[in-house]
Amino acid sequence: MSNIVLQVENLHTSFFTRAGEVKAIDGVSFYVREGETFGIVGESGCGKSVTGLSILRLLPEPAGQVTEGKIILEGKNLLELSKKEMRAYRGKMISMILQDPMxxxxxxxxxxxxxxxxxxxxxxxxxxxxxxxxxxxxxxxxxxxxxxxxxxxxxxxxxxxxxxxxxxxxxxxxPRLLIADEPTTALDATIQAQYIALFEDIQAKTNVAIIFITHDFGVVSRICDRVGVMYAGKILETAPTREIFKAPKHPYTAALINSVPQLDKKDEKLFSIEGQPPSLLNLPPGCRFYPRCTVSMDICKEQEPPEVKLDDNHSVSCWRVK
Amino acid sequence: MTRFIIVRILQAIVALIGIAVIVFFLVRVSGDPMALIASPNMSEEQYQKIKESLGLDKSWGEQFWIYIKDMARGDLGESLIREKPVTTMIGESMPNTLKLTVPSFVLSMILSFFLGVMAAIYRDSFWDQGVKFLAVLGQALPVFWVAIMAVLIFSVYLEWLPVAGMSTPAHYILPVGTMILFMLPGMMRLVRSSMLDVLDSEYIKMARIKGLPERSVIWKHALRNALITPLTIIGMLLPSLVLGAVISEQIFNWPGMGTMILQATFERDFPVVQSITMLTAILVLGINLLVDILYAYIDPQIRYQRA
Structure with a gap:
C-alpha cells in the first residue's frame, strides 16, 4: 500500500451567521493515498465544497471556522500552521480546481x-x-x-x-494533493469524458492524490478508487467504488445510486429521494437521514448511529448495519 | 488600434462642429449684447457704429461663417465688452483653472480608489461604514453650500484659512477641497461596488488557491478588473469637473475660466462664451478618447475587438 498523503480526522466546520451556528461539516474523517482518487459525493449543500475549502483553509472569514479536528498532510497538521506557512502550502503542496472554467x-x-x-x-x-x-x-x-x-x-x-x-x-x-471541486460539471458530455481521461493520465504521471468532489455517481464510477458519501455535513458511508456500486450498505447510498438514470431500462420513471435534506442550523437528534429513509427504525429517530467498520476499507453509519 | 483612434478623432470633430452650432445660436437667443453696451444718451449713429464695429449688424448666418473661418485660423475673436482678444483672456485665466482642477482631479481619483478599495476589502467594518457615510453625505449636501459653510467656519470664525485669492498654498485648501467633494463620493462608491463584485469572483478564489499573498490578490488580480467600470465613468465625470470649477471659482473668487465664463454669460459676451465652451468640449472629448485607449490597455478583450 502506498503512503497516506492526507488524513482528515473528525473535522468540524461551522458558519457563524446571524441566525446561529450552521454546522456545515459535522465530524468528517477520511484519508487519501498517493496516486489514489477519493470521491466525495453528495447533494448540493451537503458540505462537499466546504470540506475542500477547509483543507485549504480558505473558508470565507470570519463567518466560516474550523471548530474541531485535524487535517494532516504528510505528517503536518495544517490547522496548526501560521497563515504564512499555510500560504506556502497552497499551490505548491495542495491545489484546487474549481467548477466553472468560464x-x-x-x-x-x-x-x-x-x-x-x-x-x-x-x-x-x-x-x-x-x-x-x-x-x-x-x-x-x-x-x-x-x-x-x-x-x-x-x-x-x-x-x-x-x-x-x-x-x-x-x-x-x-502538488501532492489536488482537490477537484466538480471540475466536469460545467463541461459538455464529450469534453467531460476527455477531461476525466486526462485526470487518470496526470495521476499516472505525477502520482498525485486527488479528492474528487461531485454530485454525479456516474462520474464517480469512472474515476474514483474509493468514495465517501456525504449527507448534511457527515460522511455516511466510505467504501471502494466497486464495492459501493455492487453492495451499498447505507440506504442513502443505495438511493443515490438508484437515481442515476440507466440507459438499458426503458419507460421507467426516474427514481428520486423524497423530501429535503435537514437544515444544518439545528439538526434533529438521531440519524440525519432518518426523515427521508424508507427503512428507518425507532432507534434512528433518537440516536445517531455510530460508524461501523465492516473491513479496513468499508465503513458505514447506519443502525441497520451491524 | 490606430484605426480605432482615427475613427474616434473623426467622431470628435463631428461632435465639435455640432457643439459649435448649438453654442453659437444658443448664446444669441439669450439676448442682444447691444442692450447692455448702449447707454441711453447715445445717438442712433453712435449706436449703429458700435454695432457695426462689433460685427453684430450682420445676419446670424454671416456671423457664424466668420466665426468658423476665424476659429479655423486659431483666431477666437475679441471680447465685446473688454476689447481684448479672447486668446489673451484665456491665456491669463486658463493656468489658474488648471492649478485648481488638476490637483483636485488627481487627488479625488487617488482618494476615491484608495478609500473605495479599502471599504470593499474591509466590508461592513467600521471603516466601510465611515466611507459609506461620507459618500452619502457628500452626495446629499449641495456642494456650494458646504463650500460657503467651510468659508464661514474655517476662514471667518476660526481664521485658519484665507477667504479668497490664490497667493499661498493655504489658499488652495478650500477650493480644492470643494472640488474633491464634488467628484469623490460617486467615484468612491463605484470603486467600492466594482471591487466587491470582483472580490467575489472565482478567479480571486483561484488566486488565493495559488498561494498568493493577499497583497497580490488585491492589487494585482482584483484591482485591474475592478478598474474597468470606474474608468468609463471618469470620462462622464469631466463635465462635473467643469461645473465644480465654475462653482468653486465663483465662491473663492478664483480668477479662472469658470469665473470668466460666468461673467461672459451675464454680459452676453458671445466670443468669450463660445471659445470657453469649445475649449471645454475639446478637453472633454480628448480625455474621453484617452480613457478609451486606457480601457483597451486594461481589458485585453476590448483590445482584441478593436484590432
Whole structure:
C-alpha cells in the first residue's frame, strides 16, 4: 500500500451567521493515498465544497471556522500552521480546481502569466526556465500548441480548454494533493469524458492524490478508487467504488445510486429521494437521514448511529448495519 | 488600434462642429449684447457704429461663417465688452483653472480608489461604514453650500484659512477641497461596488488557491478588473469637473475660466462664451478618447475587438 498523503480526522466546520451556528461539516474523517482518487459525493449543500475549502483553509472569514479536528498532510497538521506557512502550502503542496472554467481564470492576464505566477511563487527557478516550466504544465494537461497558448487570453479559449488551463495552473508545481471541486460539471458530455481521461493520465504521471468532489455517481464510477458519501455535513458511508456500486450498505447510498438514470431500462420513471435534506442550523437528534429513509427504525429517530467498520476499507453509519 | 483612434478623432470633430452650432445660436437667443453696451444718451449713429464695429449688424448666418473661418485660423475673436482678444483672456485665466482642477482631479481619483478599495476589502467594518457615510453625505449636501459653510467656519470664525485669492498654498485648501467633494463620493462608491463584485469572483478564489499573498490578490488580480467600470465613468465625470470649477471659482473668487465664463454669460459676451465652451468640449472629448485607449490597455478583450 502506498503512503497516506492526507488524513482528515473528525473535522468540524461551522458558519457563524446571524441566525446561529450552521454546522456545515459535522465530524468528517477520511484519508487519501498517493496516486489514489477519493470521491466525495453528495447533494448540493451537503458540505462537499466546504470540506475542500477547509483543507485549504480558505473558508470565507470570519463567518466560516474550523471548530474541531485535524487535517494532516504528510505528517503536518495544517490547522496548526501560521497563515504564512499555510500560504506556502497552497499551490505548491495542495491545489484546487474549481467548477466553472468560464470564471475561474482572470480575464485580464494571459494564460502564460497566470501559470508563470504560480511557478515563480513556489519554485526557485531562474527567469529563463520559467517559460519552459509553464509549457510543460500545459503539456501535462495535453493542451495543443502550448507555446502559442501562453500568449492567449482566457476569452480566446473554449470552455474545455479553459478548464485544462485551470488544471495546468493547479498542477504547475506538481502538488501532492489536488482537490477537484466538480471540475466536469460545467463541461459538455464529450469534453467531460476527455477531461476525466486526462485526470487518470496526470495521476499516472505525477502520482498525485486527488479528492474528487461531485454530485454525479456516474462520474464517480469512472474515476474514483474509493468514495465517501456525504449527507448534511457527515460522511455516511466510505467504501471502494466497486464495492459501493455492487453492495451499498447505507440506504442513502443505495438511493443515490438508484437515481442515476440507466440507459438499458426503458419507460421507467426516474427514481428520486423524497423530501429535503435537514437544515444544518439545528439538526434533529438521531440519524440525519432518518426523515427521508424508507427503512428507518425507532432507534434512528433518537440516536445517531455510530460508524461501523465492516473491513479496513468499508465503513458505514447506519443502525441497520451491524 | 490606430484605426480605432482615427475613427474616434473623426467622431470628435463631428461632435465639435455640432457643439459649435448649438453654442453659437444658443448664446444669441439669450439676448442682444447691444442692450447692455448702449447707454441711453447715445445717438442712433453712435449706436449703429458700435454695432457695426462689433460685427453684430450682420445676419446670424454671416456671423457664424466668420466665426468658423476665424476659429479655423486659431483666431477666437475679441471680447465685446473688454476689447481684448479672447486668446489673451484665456491665456491669463486658463493656468489658474488648471492649478485648481488638476490637483483636485488627481487627488479625488487617488482618494476615491484608495478609500473605495479599502471599504470593499474591509466590508461592513467600521471603516466601510465611515466611507459609506461620507459618500452619502457628500452626495446629499449641495456642494456650494458646504463650500460657503467651510468659508464661514474655517476662514471667518476660526481664521485658519484665507477667504479668497490664490497667493499661498493655504489658499488652495478650500477650493480644492470643494472640488474633491464634488467628484469623490460617486467615484468612491463605484470603486467600492466594482471591487466587491470582483472580490467575489472565482478567479480571486483561484488566486488565493495559488498561494498568493493577499497583497497580490488585491492589487494585482482584483484591482485591474475592478478598474474597468470606474474608468468609463471618469470620462462622464469631466463635465462635473467643469461645473465644480465654475462653482468653486465663483465662491473663492478664483480668477479662472469658470469665473470668466460666468461673467461672459451675464454680459452676453458671445466670443468669450463660445471659445470657453469649445475649449471645454475639446478637453472633454480628448480625455474621453484617452480613457478609451486606457480601457483597451486594461481589458485585453476590448483590445482584441478593436484590432
Amino acid at each position: 470564471t475561474s481564470l482572470n480575464p485580464v492576464y494571459t494564460v502564460g502569466d497566470q501559470i508563470a505566477e504560480s511557478v515563480r511563487l513556489h519554485q526557485d527557478l531562474p527567469e529563463n526556465m520559467v517559460e519552459a516550466e509553464v509549457v510543460s504544465a500545459l503539456r501535462l494537461l495535453r493542451i495543443p500548441d502550448p507555446e502559442m497558448r501562453i500568449k492567449e487570453y482566457p476569452f480566446q479559449l473554449s470552455g474545455g480548454m479553459r478548464q485544462r488551463v485551470v488544471g495546468a495552473i493547479a498542477m504547475s508545481c506538481r
